[in-house]
Amino acid sequence: MTPSNPVDPVAKLAEAKARLKAALAEAGRDAAVELVAVTKTHGPHEIMPLLEAGHRRFGENRVQEAQSKWPALKARYPDIILHLIGPLQTNKVADAVALFDVIESLDRPKLAGALAAEMTKSGRRPALFVQINTGEEPQKAGVLPTEADAFIAACRADFGLEPEGLMCIPPAAAAPAPHFALLAKIAGRCGLNKLSMGMSGDYEIAAQLGATQVRIGSALFGARGTTPHAPVAS
Ligand SMILES: *Cc1c(COP(=O)(O)O)cnc(C)c1O
Numbered sequence: 081m082t083p084s085n086p087v088d089p090v091a092k093l094a095e096a097k098a099r100l101k102a103a104l105a106e107a108g109r110d111a112a113v114e115l116v117a118v119t120k121t122h123g124p125h126e127i128m129p130l131l132e133a134g135h136r137r138f139g140e141n142r143v144q145e146a147q148s149k150w151p152a153l154k155a156r157y158p159d160i161i162l163h164l165i166g167p168l169q170t171n172k173v174a175d176a177v178a179l180f181d182v183i184e185s186l187d188r189p190k191l192a193g194a195l196a197a198e199m200t201k202s203g204r205r206p207a208l209f210v211q212i213n214t215g216e217e218p219q220k221a222g223v224l225p226t227e228a229d230a231f232i233a234a235c236r237a238d239f240g241l242e243p244e245g246l247m248c249i250p251p252a253a254a255a256p257a258p259h260f261a262l263l264a265k266i267a268g269r270c271g272l273n274k275l276s277m278g279m280s281g282d283y284e285i286a287a288q289l290g291a292t293q294v295r296i297g298s299a300l301f302g303a304r305g306t307t308p309h310a311p312v313a314s
Contacts (some may be wrong), residue, residue, distance in 0.1 A: 089300045089301055113287050114292065116294065116295045118296060118297030123149065127153065138162055146164070161181045162182070164183045167185050183207070189234060192235050211248065212248045245267060248260070256278075277294070279294070283299075
């Protein structure tokens with residue numbers, strides 16, 4: 081805890097885990113749901129307490145921001161599992177494959193081709209999730225629901241990629257449950273069994289509707305400010 085961050089992420093993490101557990105019990109769902117701590121805009125001084133408490137799974141939405149803090153943290157804690165949860169440009173694919181263990185934003189053939197080539201070249205094989213634009217929002221990344229089956233088939237047949245699951249970000253103003261249910265339905269018919277869905281405001285609902293991982297930021301760290309984080313001292 082620092083004066084600029086009155087929130088205690090370790091206590092908040094315990095609270096979120098307890099709420100997840102209660103939501104799963106309420107739904108009669110006997111499953112482990114991974115909690116991805118989303119650390120965008122937050123610096124090493126806020127992340128370190130979670131690492132010291134044993135948490136290892138984290139998410140960032142920008143390659144460049146992640147590069148500025150995670151190599152040093154991964155050097156100290158080699159078992160960190162880092163998820164890319166934001167859009168990926170093809171010119172950042174090599175950097176993303178080098179740094180991330182899970183890439184959740186696969187959403188177009190050009191990116192599938194670039195990822196396949198880089199994975200062959202580097203020998204690194206991050207787990208891949210296909211992002212679905214369940215709300216069909218024009219400004220949002222992701223494959224349209226009507227195009228999901230064909231895109232997933234193309235990932236397998238044309239690019240030799242085997243996505244592990246699906247990811248979605250429901251429209252901010254909408255009730256999230258129908259979007260989570262749609263994601264689960266698409267995954268089911270495409271033979272995928274991992275679902276990345278649910279954020280600070282709706283992770284309990286997502287867990288009840290089949291999430292295998294939830295992505296939680298502000299519920300752990302408080303509201304995101306605009307102050308850039310300090311670099312990691314090495
Ligand atoms: C920022 C972000 C989150 C976390 O959002 P909170 O509401 O702060 O929990 C989850 N998923 C994605 C894709 C994000 O960009």
